[in-house]
Amino acid sequence: MRTVNRFAARTWPAAAWNAVLLWSAVSSAGHATERDAYVVKNAFREVVVAPAQSTVRVLCDGRRAALGTIVASDGLVLTKASELTGRLVCHLFDGRQLEAQLVGVNDECDLALLKIAADALPAIRWSDAEPPPVGSWLATAGLESVPLCIGVVSVAPRQIERRQPALGVIIEEGDQGPVIREVMPRSGAAKAGLKPNDVITQLDGKPVESRYGLIQTIRGRRSGDTVRLQVLRGGQGVTADVELRDLTEIANGEMFQEEVGGRLSKRRTGFPLALQHDTVLLPNQCGGPLVDLDGKVVGINIARASRVASYALPASAIKPVLEKLKAGQLVAAKPAN
Structure with missing residues (x-):
């Protein structure tokens, strides 16, 4: 007491x-x-x-x-x-x-x-x-x-630092654009249905010409943003809306918190x-x-930032x-x- x-x-x-x-x-x-x-x-x-x-x-x-x-x-x-x-x-x-x-x-x-x-x-x-x-x-x-x-x-x-956003894929250079080699579990890419060997050709209607260019464009966004990708899959064009997620959370496998503790806010960093x-x-x-x-x-x-943490902006x-x-x-x- x-x-x-x-x-x-x-x-x-x-x-x-x-x-x-x-x-x-x-x-x-x-x-x-x-x-x-x-x-x-x-x-x-x-x-x-x-x-x-x-x-x-x-x-x-x-x-x-x-x-x-x-x-x-x-x-x-x-x-x-x-x-x-x-x-x-x-x-x-x-x-x-x-x-x-x-x-x-x-x-x-x-x-x-x-x-x-x-x-x-x-x-x-x-x-x-x-x-x-x-x-x-x-x-x-x-x-x-x-x-x-x-x-x-x-x-x-x-201050809540802004974290680096990520699609949740490992990519390599390809002849027609960046090629997805691996899709990380529970990432925005996995949820959107992206697959290994997909070739990323456009992001929000703009051409993607290199792996470096794609990474730099993603870094200019925030975790929680949604981007529209055009990909080539087996010679066919596919559209995927991908929610960018926190790179650290993806790398550490922390996205399971949403499964065990309820949904988190898409934008929860960078205040x-x-x-x-x-x-x-x-x-x-x-x-x-x-x-x-x-x-x-x-x-x-x-x-809502995590299972047991929420943020409020002070008056x-x-x-x-x-x-x-x-x-x-x-x-x-x-x-x-």
Whole structure:
């Protein structure tokens, strides 16, 4: 109980204290996964009452792609950029579904600003405090009266380095273009159906003339991007859409995490500053507000990074980017995918 006593001077809602005590009991009993049981989440109800009304669900061609955060009462919504494709619709807390327009994108933070035709919306309240310290309890707001999930800060905000993307193939030079000699298990190439002896002739409609040229082009993309390859297979042309994945994860065989622990976010590296917490999120639950026990928004969830790690952009890192998006300094552009 030393962790609870460390925060004893704080004035939190009684329900939040009950949640902390209940969670502590569950964790000490060795059942950390039970923290997302309804009885635990229900104790955090007061914490997410206001943030939930400022949360939207972003649909892409009818598919649940991400959550979004209302950042201005006149219909501005911040969300995760790399998950956006097709026709955008925002499902509001009050049940309305409104078509959204893409206003701007910040690739570095993987944030997109959307505009919906609505006013008098409840904008979120950013926390002005320093990012919560390691060990702090956090709740992820959704469109329900209880949190989607709860977690604990595990690592203080830090830069998450951009990792090298890869197709997941070993290639050699060939007379007609780079030739695939081996396809790595669980890679994007394997999932797309690429095979040994396929000859890569085009990438996103542009000719591929050498192994070196292909590697340099791929290095200019990000893990999570999807590229369209044209290959020759037995003299026949074949098209394959390949999701680029982290080279280190492929080489170390780490992609099995998605099989045993659930799907990870396609874009989960390369953030200028991110707070790490142990909340178990789905990729389509990123983009929404992350709140402390005061109900203040301390950040926006931006990626599920591993089986027991999710990243959130701290409020202090989001605010200057948001101002640039609002001012039109980061013009609308099609996200990477």
